[in-house]
Amino acid sequence: MKPSVITIEPNGHFCSDCAVRASAVCSSLDPAELREFEHLGRRVHFSSGETVFSEEDITTSFYNVLEGVMRLYKLLPDGRRQIVGFALPGDFLGMNLSGRHNFSADAIGAVTVCQFAKAPFGRFIEDRPQLLRRINELAIRELGQARDHMVLLGRRSADEKLAAFLLGWRERLLALKAPSDTVPLPMSRQDIADYLGLTIETVSRTFTKLERHGAIEIIHGGISLLDPARVEALAAA
Amino acid sequence: MKPSVITIEPNGHFCSDCAVRASAVCSSLDPAELREFEHLGRRVHFSSGETVFSEEDITTSFYNVLEGVMRLYKLLPDGRRQIVGFALPGDFLGMNLSGRHNFSADAIGAVTVCQFAKAPFGRFIEDRPQLLRRINELAIRELGQARDHMVLLGRRSADEKLAAFLLGWRERLLALKAPSDTVPLPMSRQDIADYLGLTIETVSRTFTKLERHGAIEIIHGGISLLDPARVEALAAA
DNA sequence: CGTAAAATTGATATTTCTCAATGAGAGTGG
DNA sequence: CCACTCTCATTGAGAAATATCAATTTTACG
Structure with missing residues (x-):
């Protein structure tokens, strides 16, 4: 800016x-x-x-x-x-x-x-x-x-949006770096919210929810995909 | 199908x-x-x-x-x-x-x-x-x-979505037919809902609302744009 | 005409948003 | 090195928008 x-x-x-x-x-x-x-x-x-x-x-x-x-x-x-x-x-x-x-x-x-x-x-x-x-x-x-x-944007719930985003982002990084279950997220929560058509609060809550369910771990500057299969199931296709 | x-x-x-x-x-x-x-x-x-x-x-x-x-x-x-x-x-x-x-x-x-x-x-x-x-x-x-x-899909309300859709659709038809304030809508309400990321009920209610406000008239197979300026204002850009 | 599909309307439920407060991390200057 | 401040993220409580479920009404079609 x-x-x-x-x-x-x-x-x-x-x-x-x-x-x-x-x-x-x-x-x-x-x-x-x-x-x-x-x-x-x-x-x-x-x-x-x-x-x-x-x-x-x-x-x-x-x-x-x-x-x-x-x-x-x-x-x-x-x-x-x-x-x-x-x-x-x-x-x-x-x-x-x-x-x-x-x-x-x-x-x-x-x-x-x-x-x-x-x-x-x-x-x-x-x-x-x-x-x-x-x-x-x-x-x-x-x-x-x-x-x-x-x-x-049009047809997925907040949970599905975030899960699909994490998987899609990991997928894109895979073409650039070595595959890893640690997914760096250089963008802010607000950026993620504006990408997914949600508010920052909903994004934050959804991250926390995924973490509580053991699907991911929130780490500094990104997340760790603890249970990729579970996240995939949440993404619903 | x-x-x-x-x-x-x-x-x-x-x-x-x-x-x-x-x-x-x-x-x-x-x-x-x-x-x-x-x-x-x-x-x-x-x-x-x-x-x-x-x-x-x-x-x-x-x-x-x-x-x-x-x-x-x-x-x-x-x-x-x-x-x-x-x-x-x-x-x-x-x-x-x-x-x-x-x-x-x-x-x-x-x-x-x-x-x-x-x-x-x-x-x-x-x-x-x-x-x-x-x-x-x-x-x-x-x-x-x-x-x-x-x-x-990500950032507009139902009212804005429908208003923007009607104007955009009219705009596209303009390139094909003579300009008119009568906008034919060959697609079903369900199609419109699935295009706008809404349910059919919300689309139907929003049409009714626009009509009650005098912005449009619902006619057979389409709508009549009674107050284009008002619809444009509703579309919010 | 009669039946089926589409659209509308109403009542209620759910999701997500909004507003507000708190917490955590990064950088700054004392 | 530590308080201070700023930004960003998280959490909670309540409000609002939209979805869902259900009942009519309207339109299309054989």
Whole structure:
């Protein structure tokens, strides 16, 4: 939310040894293309709570998340907030039709992104259909996630919402880190509430309830999944 | 839900005078391409209530809606249903990454689709990046709609949900028909409830409430927007 | 017409929210 | 190093919104 103090790394970064090389949009590029692509992106750091872009801002850049977690959200005029997703390394942000962002994005903890100016990136895509195809794949994947989330928001109880969230979040982290029954939760309870369409109090009570039932243990900065099967049963599919 | 009795139109249909020519995926094709494309699609009719495809079915075709309205939905194992969207003429259905549909689609009233077998359609796209770009545009548009809908499901009251639905639905029809304060609602109250994350009783009561307040009039097969400004105020953004 | 399905309405139950108080952890300055 | 303060999280009590259950009423259809 503070004005963002941007650090632009001068040089010394190569796509070829980028952490998200294999999973991000750039996975569609061959080594030669990658060297050209390298000149388009700049690594930019954001610290905890900084806003990377805001809803309704004119889109000047696209972003590839390299490190950290971001919250993506929309606000109603009266301040109610709905988090529409959390972005993790490999996620590509900024695509839209209107020329304006249709949600806001903040860093949760320290974040590094690879930032591309819109125009040169657009030109680069122009004659690289396989990059376009990759972007399309990511969009379709997100659309699937969005639909799953609609089911959660519209048809699940508070218990089911939290259980499904914990499992889904663990699942996403699995693609990035070694599997573990310890699930780090870098976002606040309020973030979780705004993601699940609940209040912070309900989220807190539901955590406590899951813990009392022996399904999880609340630890510092996350939870420990004591009884994954039980949490899965609670998530009801 | 009944097994679908499919009628395949033999011939006599040309993309060039298709109703959705200007808005659908095919708007990206030039006349020469269009003649080739013509051989890929078949017009197929579905009658009210028929299922066009089901979640988890292996994707064998893509669909371009030509006429009518479809409900797109996901079911939880215990039968709870969330409608993730209504498809209208010009909408393109069936894209996914897994090779299986990730939602089900039923006809609401009579529906005509242009059906494309997956493999030949895939091959046709292969060397037509502008078609891919068009598909990507449609995906991004849907993603935006999905995010808006998450806000509705997670953060709006029943009154706001219904008001926002009526305005949004009117808006979508506006692109297809002449603007009118009479808003046809071909879907059932249950469909509306499952779209808004409410029960049918709450939807019914909220309609009645809007009518008592003079904001709308409930008419056969739809509503009349008596006081659009008031409904907009209720929708709260 | 008569029957079935859909929609409405009412009474009550339940879930989740709201408001309020308390507790715990992180960082700061004495 | 310790009080202080700030933010975040938890807990409790009561209120409100929406769901559930049940009964009509209306509409659709054979």
